[in-house]
Amino acid sequence: MAQPLILDGRVVAKSIEADLQKRVEIIKEKSGITPVLATIIVGNNPASETYVRMKGNACKRVGMEPKKIELPESTTTEELLSVIDELNRDDSVCGILLQHPVPKHIDEQKCFNAISLDKDTDGVNTASFGAVTMGNVGFKCATPYSIMTILNYYGIELKGKHAVVIGRSPILGKPVSMLLLNADATVTICHSRTVNLPEIVKTADVVVACVGKANFVKREWLKEGVVLVDAGYNEGNVGDIDLQNAAEISSAYTPVPGGVGPCTIAMLMSQTVESAERKYL
Ligand code: NAP
Numbered sequence: 214m215a216q217p218l219i220l221d222g223r224v225v226a227k228s229i230e231a232d233l234q235k236r237v238e239i240i241k242e243k244s245g246i247t248p249v250l251a252t253i254i255v256g257n258n259p260a261s262e263t264y265v266r267m268k269g270n271a272c273k274r275v276g277m278e279p280k281k282i283e284l285p286e287s288t289t290t291e292e293l294l295s296v297i298d299e300l301n302r303d304d305s306v307c308g309i310l311l312q313h314p315v316p317k318h319i320d321e322q323k324c325f326n327a328i329s330l331d332k333d334t335d336g337v338n339t340a341s342f343g344a345v346t347m348g349n350v351g352f353k354c355a356t357p358y359s360i361m362t363i364l365n366y367y368g369i370e371l372k373g374k375h376a377v378v379i380g381r382s383p384i385l386g387k388p389v390s391m392l393l394l395n396a397d398a399t400v401t402i403c404h405s406r407t408v409n410l411p412e413i414v415k416t417a418d419v420v421v422a423c424v425g426k427a428n429f430v431k432r433e434w435l436k437e438g439v440v441l442v443d444a445g446y447n448e449g450n451v452g453d454i455d456l457q458n459a460a461e462i463s464s465a466y467t468p469v470p471g472g473v474g475p476c477t478i479a480m481l482m483s484q485t486v487e488s489a490e491r492k493y494l
Contacts (some may be wrong), residue, residue: 222476237276248489256286308485309332334484357389380423422453441466
């Protein structure tokens with residue numbers, strides 16, 4: 214069998230960032246304003262700290278300004294809602310990212326839904342999901358958008374293909390399933406109650422794993438020539454697919470690290486620039 218194609222998210226992210234730098238320059242030239250991405254982090258989850266720092270750095274690389282809001286673990290839903298409300302009304306802010314996950318006592322979806330649609334550049338508001346699903350204008354959820362952008366960049370055909378998504382979370386499994394459906398794939402969504410998962414996965418032309426369990430998808434479950442998209446990111450830098458054994462029977466795969474993750478940040482930047490263009494140009 215031919216060597217599988219590596220779907221390198223870093224390469225895709227780099228090309229997107231290069232384009233964004235030019236677009237931000239134009240915004241600055243024409244409006245004299247530097248677009249701001251506000252990031253909210255609640256509590257002190259070290260992984261979230263790292264993600265927010267990486268997003269801040271990406272923001273600076275493309276010429277925008279990050280505005281970091283750090284809130285204590287004890288923040289209530291009402292307090293977080295009031296911070297979001299303030300950012301919604303702040304004219305300088307073009308995008309709002311509420312870093313997931315927030316502490317368990319906070320109603321995360323209620324807070325996501327409070328982000329105004331024109332600033333929801335991470336695509337987490339239920340109304341954004343609805344708009345995107347129905348093919349209307351709306352910001353896409355960043356990780357699903359990253360997956361679709363990578364597949365498109367490498368020319369992976371989706372029309373008529375059987376895509377099996379493992380996971381149905383609001384920020385990943387569900388929205389990526391809708392994007393695949395809109396790209397004319399035939400989509401099966403699996404979850405923890407799915408019966409005969411390996412048999413279903415065996416029929417897939419494209420597998421998107423978003424389970425949150427290291428090396429969960431086994432080589433024996435896969436059809437030869439399958440396209441593997443591994444959105445998982447687990448302790449020890451491993452994904453949800455046992456890529457060490459499975460990659461060689463695929464036709465293409467996203468590595469972990471260096472696949473879906475780096476491009477996700479680029480999609481957040483891209484939608485924030487889009488929001489700024491709508492506002493200032
Ligand atoms: P999540 O909210 O925990 O959802 C996990 C999903 O997997 C759920 O729908 C669950 O089903 C399903 N599942 C769990 N056990 C299963 C099993 N044995 N068989 C089949 N399905 C099973 O996780 P998430 O937020 O979607 O994240 C998933 C992974 O993606 C994590 O590794 C996370 O770190 C990674 N991630 C990566 C990025 C990125 O940018 N690269 C961004 C976000 C997340 P039920 O619904 O039935 O419980």
